[in-house]
Amino acid sequence: MHPLIAAPFLSDRLVLLPGSGQGLKISPLHFAELHHRAANDGLVPDWLSSAVSRHWAADISGCTLRDVMLVRDVSPYGYVRASWEIDKGCDYDCPHCYLGQKKFEGISAKHKLRLLKIMRDAGVVWLQITGGEPLIDRHFPLVYQAAHELGMMVAVSSNGSQLHKPLIRDLFTRHRPYRLTLSVYGATADTYDGFTRNRGAFDRFSRGLAAAKEADLPVRLNIIVGEHNAHEIPAMKALAEDHGFPHQVYTNMSPTIDGGAEPLPTQAADYLRKRFPFTGCNAGHTFFHADPFARASICKVGRDPQIDLMTEGVEGLRRLGGIADSLQLRTGGCSGCQLSGTCWTCRPLAKLYQEAKAPRKTYCQHSDGR
Known part of the structure; x- marks a missing residue:
């Protein structure tokens, strides 16, 4: 079991320790070096062993990198x-x-x-x-x-x-x-x-x-x-x-x-x-x-439409951004509202409140009708 993870996170590159709430941010150049060393049975670089020692009081100097770290690939899908x-x-x-x-x-x-x-x-x-x-x-x-x-x-x-x-x-x-x-x-x-x-x-x-x-x-x-x-x-x-x-x-x-x-x-x-x-x-x-x-x-609240990942695989996620944008439109009971920029809830959650026939004041601060 690898004790450390090197992973892309949006535009950043991180070194993480499972179970720890802290991490290290490294440069893309250093991340590329780790990726190369892991693929070629290289040793832990000195800069990494020093950083891990300072941050987590762990000694990984002299170790083969792939024995102490999993280096994640960069994903083209952008979900973190x-x-x-x-x-x-x-x-x-x-x-x-x-x-x-x-x-x-x-x-x-x-x-x-x-x-x-x-x-x-x-x-x-x-x-x-x-x-x-x-x-x-x-x-x-x-x-x-x-x-x-x-x-x-x-x-x-x-x-x-x-x-x-x-x-x-x-x-x-x-x-x-x-x-x-x-x-x-x-x-x-x-x-x-x-x-x-x-x-x-x-x-x-x-x-x-x-x-x-x-x-x-x-x-x-x-x-x-x-x-x-x-x-x-x-x-x-x-x-x-x-x-x-x-x-x-x-x-x-x-x-x-x-x-x-x-x-x-x-x-x-x-x-x-x-x-x-x-x-x-x-x-x-x-x-x-x-x-x-x-x-x-898109989340636990906005569940419709959904993408069947067992059928479509990871490629199906490419449609999710468009679904998210469509679900955030002010529709239904909020159609035509000029105050949507100050709503208390996102559109999918407001929709659930409306379907539940909840009082408007539970999800909309403009319930006085002004």
Whole structure:
């Protein structure tokens, strides 16, 4: 297993260490040198061994480069980040979930490995694996390790219920994630189990937190606030601080990906946060999302139209930029609006709110009609 990665990232060239939140920026000339040395069994250059020693306190001097580093090829497709919904299935039944119906379904292990290679060929360096609950997918250990071996910095979004299990703990210890983002739904068993509608969930989550801390994994906690757990916000923050994990608080729920309104009533009205104007994003241009059937879309929200990567392969992604541009047009209920430059939400998200028949004030700051 290579401990280091050299990879293109847009116009930059980076040296990365899996599991580390830091990296080195190198010149295109130095990157070309690494590519040549790796292809010809060359030794680690002195400038690299010195930089790695200073940055990560690691000694790679005198080593054959390909033994300590994977040098990624430059991709013509220009995608550097991706998220992958490996499975929509989940061991929780949270009422706020944006996925709606959570079925255990998707592609085979063989096709999952093929999808990872398509992502590699597209240029993806940072990959977020999510769900559903990704850690309960039977192929997760296989694809997680494969993503590392392909030279990706892997982040995982999870509810933490499986972290205490030796298989998962050992996997993350051997191949450290770039980031492990865990959702928090309560600070007591009554509140947490009630929110997730899963008896014993808080106990499993607590054991997972303890295991992550013991293994010194790079955890970040997302505190999810709804009407049934808002009273425990201070306690949930204290839980994060007691473990030494950074945290963020999320209070605004979204409709389901099918435009269902079910998550919206779960919001704690007194804790909703003001949205800021949407100023654009790189969805569909340097980032894409893949669902459990390897269908690519511009993001988790704008899912239609999709590109079947198992049928079209990496070449299908060449159409995604045009799809992204078309989805951002102000259409439907926003047609003719002269204030779209200060919208709170992107057009695909506004469309979901409209399909959910949500009050306009939930997605548009111009709801007073002026």
